[in-house]
Amino acid sequence: MTADLRPLDAEAAVVGSILIDPRCLPAVEQLLRPEDLALEINRVIYRAALSLRRGERPIDPVLIQEEVERQGAKLETAYLLGLMDNTPTAQNVEAYAKITRRHSLRRALDKLCDGAKQAAASGEPGEVLAGLARDAVELQREGVTDDLIRPDEALMAFYNHRDAVDQGKSKGCVSTGYRDIDLILGGGMLSSGMYILAARPGMGKTTLALNIADRVAERTGPVLFISLEMDVEQLVAKRVARLSGIPANRLLMGKLSEQEYAKMAQAAGKLEQVPLYINRKPGATVEQIEALARRVPGLALVVVDYVGKVSPNESSYRNSDRYNYMTEVSGDLKTMARSLRLPVLVLCQLNRASEGQKDKRPQLSNLRDTGALEQDADGVIFLYREAYYNPEGRPLYEPEPMEVILEKNRHGPTGSCELAFSMAVSKVTAISNDPREAARKYFQTEPLPEQTKLEV
Template sequence: MTEPDEALEAGGRQVPQDVPAEQAVLGGMLLSKDACAQVLEFLRGNDFYRPVHERIFSVIQDLFGSGVPVDVVSVHTALMESGDLSRVGGGAYLHTLIASVPTAANASYYARSVYDRAVERRLIEAGTRLVQLGYTGSRGTSRSTDDLATLAQQAVFEVTAREQAEDFNALADMLQPTVEEIEAAGKRGGEMVGVPTGFTDLDRLLNGLTPGQLVLVAGRPGLGKSTLAADVARHAAIRAGQASAIFSLEMSKVEIVMRLLSAEARVPLHVLRSGQLSDDDWSKLAKCMGEIADAPLFVDDTPSMNLMHIRSKAQRLRQRHDLRLLVVDYLQLMTSPKRSESRQQEVADLSRGLKLLAKELHIPIIGVCQLNRGPEQRQNKLPQLSDLRESGSLEQDADVVILMHRDDYYDKESARAGEADVIVAKHRNGPTDTVTVAAQLHLSRFVDMAIV
């Protein structure tokens, strides 16, 4: 599809480009909505070497962004309406693009090749500008050598920089939308805007879990931090109908579902594990399964997940099922694909990555964390923010930190047996407080004690 000398520089050298990969990318996007979503995450129109490919990509991008199904027919129609159909080779070329790729599954792989070649071309352009700056210098101009160095740095930075002007807004442009949001909140009459936790007092304090928040639920082993996180996901999915996902690095799918059934059917967990159910237990279980079967709750128990895996899976769930809440259990079991100087630095990278993912997907993410032995060394056993294990960055990155505490965990004769304190130790957007809930851990759940 290229002329013999189209990809040659004046010096006869090959310009970095991969036309077959460009065709494979576009063909994959014409075949699959998922391929469109994956490619559009990082590829832009000006990454394509051939202008006709850039034009086709722009049409696909516009259709996908408008919610219109992307296929040969819709793209053909859009190109015909814009008068560009003949310029890109007509409808026959669109079918050539589809024929160039056997499966849409590899679209992101080919997109990476297209992007890499684009970066190489920009490097050549930046190098040319640097050479020109070096020859021109500051002679006969008002520019100093410091100015030249700044221009050179800018040229190199622009190689991989993306045009994201929409990320920056003047204050005058943001005032009206902010006032509108305040007015909308007033019209809701105090109605919660975030994902409900299922605990009345906690929802009043936090106004639900807000999209973009990183919420840490931390505690010593056995205090019920995983149970609380699962309770929130269970309530969001089953009661509120909001798609939720649990990525568990500690428990298997079967164990998680067994805990969920125990909580919903009110059949003790140890009875489910033993299989010694009475007729009444089986009846409760059957009724429960019928009620929750269609709940939008997803579970992944892949061991040794790293941030890249979590990001990829969460993005797919967001695209396919409108994911509204993600639970990662638990953070210190995650691994980092890149080498870090220490475990503390690795955990810092992971917590920062989860915070950025929450903002990117516009959902709250609950990260379950272990506390160190600090509470056990104090007289009152109450946990503190400083007890967050392995990294102070956990406290820094989190919008909300919830610490779990149970008196009867340390004192079996406690007058508060059966109660648990959900301590909101950090709340970036509001007050901190302690919410008391009932601990029914034999049923793998906590129960609201608020008086409505």
């Protein structure tokens, strides 16, 4: 257990975590100052990593060693390698950092007590008490720096974010790959945001999520798709169906012609180049999902299908009631999104309550028995297809309208759009290819000026 780590082991694990996964450095920097590390060699390595980050340079053991030597210190390669070998994972780095910080405060408290004892032996009691009170308040203030952000620090964090957006290093959000959905979201899925995609079973949640995942992987960066309901073969069949035009059920169970085999092989060749990663095991806790996410370099999006199959991190909740179970999982997923600084798209299955409504379109009230999902989410997206409730006479292989309803948007307005859903080949496409028409329909304004451009 991390709580049982000795002080020097904990700080070694902090530095080792930075070496094996530099992406954890921002989280460490919020918790630790270099002077919180007891060993000078560890302070030197930590300072070098911070210096590289502030200089917007890559962070790896070779560059850290070079930076240490540039600053006039000596760092043995064997020590660096030892730190990396003895750190099993960077996943627990925040726990290591908190242990290190706690022991740093204890050292400072010991020093304060020793100094007060010496001063009390010869100094004026009133002056000693005043000095002790002043030092104690300062030490107490330092003890909560990891929990409080000063106004100037908060503004600096915002300006750093704004600079990254202005310089093209960060868009602040990840496009879904669907212009119409991005319009109602305000640009895309916010980095560090948790988004709920909810609907009745069979409405098309997994199909839309897979389509979004592939579009993000093709255009933005790698995607981790956590499937807790379907086997990998079923997911791949849906993806191949979309590209080949061969129904997914035939790809899984039917006899294919030579021409269809050729189409299947061509689609598979394209998918092989798309950086979409799928979990191997059928079950996972949020902690395990985060560990997988940290293994994917340059990850842009995490998709979880679906929330009802996720196990909470704390075993004490596994025998609890459904509401507490979902509340725990929801909180863990939100924390994961903030920790990874990535959008997390979470699929959720709605109960039958919406089917008893006159208007069967889902409402936020249909999420009320799912713990804190609605409260934790930055956005709640519902799917609705009229043909789901009135399937008679609907051609099986023709696209049908799918309504995408943004019912909650923490950072902007709500709204809806319509896409074309092809169930047989697991494909979701835009109904209109004219971005200007889509924008006019959503914003209900006069025609946009000629210079306005929106990505299709």
